[in-house]
Amino acid sequence: MPEIRSAANIEHLERLVEFVAGHAEMAGFTANRINEIELAAEEVLVNIFQYAYPGTDGDVGIECRIEDDVRLILVISDKGAPFNILEVPDPDVTADISDREIGGLGVFFVKEMVDEARYRRAGNSNILTLVFNKV
Amino acid sequence: MKITNTGKQKDCLLITVEGRMDAVTTPEFEQTLGGWIDEGEIRFIVDFTGLDYISSAGLRGILTSVKRLKAEGGRIVLTSLYGTVKEVFEISGFSTIIPIYESVEAALKEM
Numbered sequence: 001m002p003e004i005r006s007a008a009n010i011e012h013l014e015r016l017v018e019f020v021a022g023h024a025e026m027a028g029f030t031a032n033r034i035n036e037i038e039l040a041a042e043e044v045l046v047n048i049f050q051y052a053y054p055g056t057d058g059d060v061g062i063e064c065r066i067e068d069d070v071r072l073i074l075v076i077s078d079k080g081a082p083f084n085i086l087e088v089p090d091p092d093v094t095a096d097i098s099d100r101e102i103g104g105l106g107v108f109f110v111k112e113m114v115d116e117a118r119y120r121r122a123g124n125s126n127i128l129t130l131v132f133n134k135v
Numbered sequence: 136m137k138i139t140n141t142g143k144q145k146d147c148l149l150i151t152v153e154g155r156m157d158a159v160t161t162p163e164f165e166q167t168l169g170g171w172i173d174e175g176e177i178r179f180i181v182d183f184t185g186l187d188y189i190s191s192a193g194l195r196g197i198l199t200s201v202k203r204l205k206a207e208g209g210r211i212v213l214t215s216l217y218g219t220v221k222e223v224f225e226i227s228g229f230s231t232i233i234p235i236y237e238s239v240e241a242a243l244k245e246m
Binding site: 010011013014017031032035036038039042043046049093094095096097098100105106108109112 | 157158159187188190191192194198201202205218219222223226227228231232233
């Protein structure tokens with residue numbers, strides 16, 4: 001499975017997202033669906049950059065593969081403290097502007113864009129598997 | 136991301152934003168808009184025709200600007216959202232808290 005590893009730092013965001021988008025493009029995903037995949041990838045990565053390694057440096061890994069020509073499987077891993085991003089509560093998307101908080105919105109986007117999401121803790125790693133159907 | 140000031144109409148600064156508003160580029164949006172607010176501009180029409188992509192970081196930047204302008208008695212409206220940009224505004228509920236118009240012309244009529 002094609003894999004990319006990087007320091008968990010915002011300066012690598014665009015390179016990592018491009019890696020994912022490139023696979024979706026080669027597999028013939030529509031521009032719209034590629035955008036949705038990029039969105040989910042960015043939100044997960046930014047979350048890792050901000051919270052996985054407080055006060056220290058660490059790595060993030062991304063594996064990407066196409067299954068049966070119809071699904072893109074993305075596996076994103078970090079070695080931060082155990083954290084299941086899928087358990088983050090959904091934000092109140094009906095709140096008035098003055099009460100609007102952005103926390104949780106990124107994770108909500110991830111859940112909205114994927115067809116399937118699984119989290120597991122293996123050894124000292126958080127492993128998040130996201131599945132995106134082509135249509 | 137490219138931000139362009141395309142002129143002033145009806146006391147509103149017209150702006151186009153092209154490319155991507157992500158966690159890397161959005162601070163530039165906030166700084167550029169903040170600079171114009173510092174110069175005394177408080178009414179903005181932001182044309183997203185050329186915006187291909189926006190994430191929660193982009194929404195956060197817009198919300199920051201909206202709140203600042205509200206405090207200064209100004210306002211910001213958005214126009215011409217397409218594709219996933221439009222989708223992101225809809226699923227986040229942002230399309231109900233920020234005025235969005237189909238075109239700059241439609242926005243100008245309401246300003």
